[in-house]
Amino acid sequence: MSYAKELEIACLAVQRAARLTKTILASVDKGALDKQDNTPVTIADFAAQALIISAIHHVFPADQFVGEESSGALRENPQLLDRVWEVVSTTKLEDVDGEEKRIVLATPSSPDEMLDLIDLGGKGAGGSEGRIWVLDPVDGTATFIKGQQYAVCLALLEDGQQKVGVLGCPNLKLESDDLQRTRVQEDVVDSAGAGQVLYAVLGQGAYIQPLSNTTRLLEDQRQRLPTRQPTDPSDVRFVDCAYADSTDYNKHGLVAKALGAPWPATADLWSSQMRYVALAVGECNTLIKIVRQQDHRSSIWDHAGGMLIAQEVGCTITDVRGDSVSCGQGRKLAGAYGLVVAPAPVHARVLEAVKEVIQRS
Incomplete structure (x- = not known):
């Protein structure tokens, strides 16, 4: 199965949501509030989730969803609800003159429908049966x-x-056409353009192309992302996050030392999914996650899609025990303890170093 229709609607839905987030980013007050886990949530989170689910649900009404956000905060705060509805009801992609639309993106018809659509994701259980769309409307709200x-x-x-993965990166700036090494840093930002979108279909490679503010996907500008195949462990380049509470950054440094690889990490990124982007575009090639608490399990929306793109550029993905990682066990990566993502030729050596560091601690 080619998944061509799924990919097209997914890319357009992400493109519209990315435009929404970029518009809100330009505003002074982003309507931030705190969730119980102290992660800043913005109007963009709620609005983007509503628009994405609306677009997909209209075309594939039998499919299920798992999303990070639920509508509780909106139902309890009429003022915030009004602000989110205003953004959702007015965000549109610009039509291209003389070009017939292949897909019309659905939009919620009322605030009540918007809340129900958000909850299709927020209340979704996930699992290993059927078709389930997993979304994180804004991964990296703090940044x-x-x-x-x-x-x-x-x-x-x-x-x-995972069959299809799409990551819209509204602030990702390509400084050249050289996809062997593209910088992905927090402050290297595409302030003038709309950013980039990366996508993959299982077994069909991974691609990157510019995002657009129109109903057109810029497929004529797409580039296939090359596979990453370093063979020497000293060529490992890490992407990490020094401020992540769930992982042991010091142990990550010990792994780098054991491999003879550079440390601190080549790229330090808050967004979990942007770390997969850094792997895909060649800024880095390896991501590990040694967790501080043995019972910690990541949410699937922090990895679904990004994992597929990483696999399509030649990475092998396991947990720190060497077991496979599945997004089909509910809302969490329930069976996975930590994470090791590395190019296939060096994955075994990286995994060995991770195990050695854990055993010594």
């Missing part, structure tokens, strides 16, 4: 608020396996 890197994320699971 989004600062005007740094974030991603609009969407993936399709079919019977628990």
